[in-house]
Amino acid sequence: xxxxxxxxGGPFLKREAERPRDVIVDPDQDLIRRVGRGDPAAVxxxxxxxxxxLLALAQRMLSDPVEAEDVAQEAMxxxxxxxxxxxxxxxxxxxxxxxxxxxxxYDRLRRRRERPTDAPPEQVYExxxxxxxxxxxxxxxRVDAALAALPDRQREAVVxxxxxxLGNIEAAAxxxxxxxxxxxxxxxxxxxxxxxxxxxxxxxxxx
Amino acid sequence: xxxERFEDLAGTYGADLRRWPxxxxxxxxxLLAHAPxxxxxxxxxxALDALLDASPAPWPSQALRDRVIAAAPRPSRVPALAGVASxxxxxxxxxxxxxxxxxxxxxxxxxxxxxxxxxMLTQTLTADVQxxxxxxxxxxxxxxDVDLLG
Numbered sequence: 001x002x003x004x005x006x007x008x009g010g011p012f013l014k015r016e017a018e019r020p021r022d023v024i025v026d027p028d029q030d031l032i033r034r035v036g037r038g039d040p041a042a043v044x045x046x047x048x049x050x051x052x053x054l055l056a057l058a059q060r061m062l063s064d065p066v067e068a069e070d071v072a073q074e075a076m077x078x079x080x081x082x083x084x085x086x087x088x089x090x091x092x093x094x095x096x097x098x099x100x101x102x103x104x105x106y107d108r109l110r111r112r113r114e115r116p117t118d119a120p121p122e123q124v125y126e127x128x129x130x131x132x133x134x135x136x137x138x139x140x141x142r143v144d145a146a147l148a149a150l151p152d153r154q155r156e157a158v159v160x161x162x163x164x165x166l167g168n169i170e171a172a173a174x175x176x177x178x179x180x181x182x183x184x185x186x187x188x189x190x191x192x193x194x195x196x197x198x199x200x201x202x203x204x205x206x207x
Numbered sequence: 208x209x210x211e212r213f214e215d216l217a218g219t220y221g222a223d224l225r226r227w228p229x230x231x232x233x234x235x236x237x238l239l240a241h242a243p244x245x246x247x248x249x250x251x252x253x254a255l256d257a258l259l260d261a262s263p264a265p266w267p268s269q270a271l272r273d274r275v276i277a278a279a280p281r282p283s284r285v286p287a288l289a290g291v292a293s294x295x296x297x298x299x300x301x302x303x304x305x306x307x308x309x310x311x312x313x314x315x316x317x318x319x320x321x322x323x324x325x326x327m328l329t330q331t332l333t334a335d336v337q338x339x340x341x342x343x344x345x346x347x348x349x350x351x352d353v354d355l356l357g
Contacts, residue, residue, distance in 0.1 A: 038282035047275055055271075056264040069271055076275045083280060139261040147262065161226065162259050168220070168228050179228075187219040194255050 028093040036084035050094075051076060053164060054101050060159045061105040063148045071108070075101040091173065098164065098174040102156065109152055139200060146196040154189030157182055213238055214248050222253035 026032075031049070034042035054075050058068035078100050079093075086093065147155055153175070160171040161182075172182040213235060220226045224235055239245055 035280060038280040040279075040282070043276060043279040047272060047279075051267045051272065051275060052264070055267050059265045060262065065265060068265065069268075072267065073271060073275055077278050080279050136261060137263075139258065140263045143258050143262045158259070162221065162256070163262065163264070165226075167226075183219050187215070190218060190221070190255060193259070197255070197258050200258060 024089055024092060026088060026092045026094075029088045032083050032086050032088075032093050035080070036086065046079070047076070050079070050097060054097065057098065057101055057159060057164055058105055060144070060147060060163060061102070061152075061156065062108055063144070067108055071101055071104040074104055092170060095166070095170045095174050098160065098166065098170075099176070102174060106152075142197060142200060143193075146193050149196065150189055150192055154185050154192065157185035158189040158193070161186055209238055210242070210245065213245055217248045217252040221256045222249040223256065 028046075028049075031042050031046055035046050051072060054072040055068055058071035058075075059065060062068055062071070075097060079097055082096070147158065150158070156175060157171065160166045160174060161168070164171075166174065168179050168182060172179045175182060177185075212231075216227050216231060216235065220228075224232050227235060239249075
């Protein structure tokens with residue numbers, strides 16, 4: 001059984017789930033069924049569809065490329081185990097997979113807190129080189145440093161909704177919180193990012 | 208009140224209305240049509256969206272992809288036995304219960320597996336006998352050579 005169902009969360013989420021139009025349509029359903037039968041083409045397609053997303057999620061959550069690879073790999077291995085016994089209609093496979101990857105990220109973040117020596121070096125942006133303007137790479141690094149400085153749950157909400165493109169109901173389900181709680185985290189996270197990046201004008205990169 | 212809610216949603220979900228809660232998108236579009244000054248709220252949210260988009264996404268290495276694919280489920284490797292099972296089911300009398308068909312198919316599959324195993328065993332034994340014969344003949348030749356060489 002998948003670890004996440006759409007029925008969890010606050011009253012809003014339950015109201016949403018009760019509406020007939022909210023019957024879950026999973027775009028991955030056919031692919032998962034074929035993966036469960038060991039179809040090599042389906043395996044390739046699922047890797048192409050999910051592995052980059054999982055790696056990006058883990059990288060933004062952990063700011064460590066080696067740990068991000070470990071998390072992405074482990075999440076995909078769990079997807080292989082789950083595929084033959086996946087029950088369609090209870091949750092989207094993508095939401096379940098995000099939940100798995102996030103739990104793996106939490107484990108590593110918890111370990112870092114327990115053993116401070118495990119923490120990756122703090123991302124400190126030292127500014128662009130004196131002989132050039134703010135290049136796109138510099139902006140990217142600034143944004144990553146600002147994301148890494150957010151509290152974990154705010155960072156998670158921003159990454160799920162903005163970078164991973166999950167809808168509010170899917171993101172709330174993946175985080176096992178209500179939609180209201182998700183909105184609160186998202187709003188605070190974006191406000192903090194706006195403050196942290198206030199000195200960068202849109203389109204300043206490449207000048 | 209409506210304007211406040213619009214600002215809250217833009218601050219929470221960004222400038223792209225497709226990211227907003229489904230139930231509020233149509234309302235937001237209607238409001239925007241009647242109050243074009245709210246575009247500035249979206250412009251502000253769009254600036255942060257553009258910065259977030261600048262965060263580089265890593266791309267999986269070939270080695271990582273290979274490791275993941277190597278651990279993927281494999282197709283079933285007993286298509287022949289599955290065929291025998293289907294065949295046994297077809298031959299079953301119409302009145303048999305489903306479990307009876309499955310039972311018969313199981314026996315047919317097991318019998319087929321026995322035949323295959325028997326053939327392999329026979330081949331192995333035959334090979335052993337042939338090897339023994341070759342060694343025996345070689346030893347005879349060796350003796351002959353010794354005899355000849357004196």
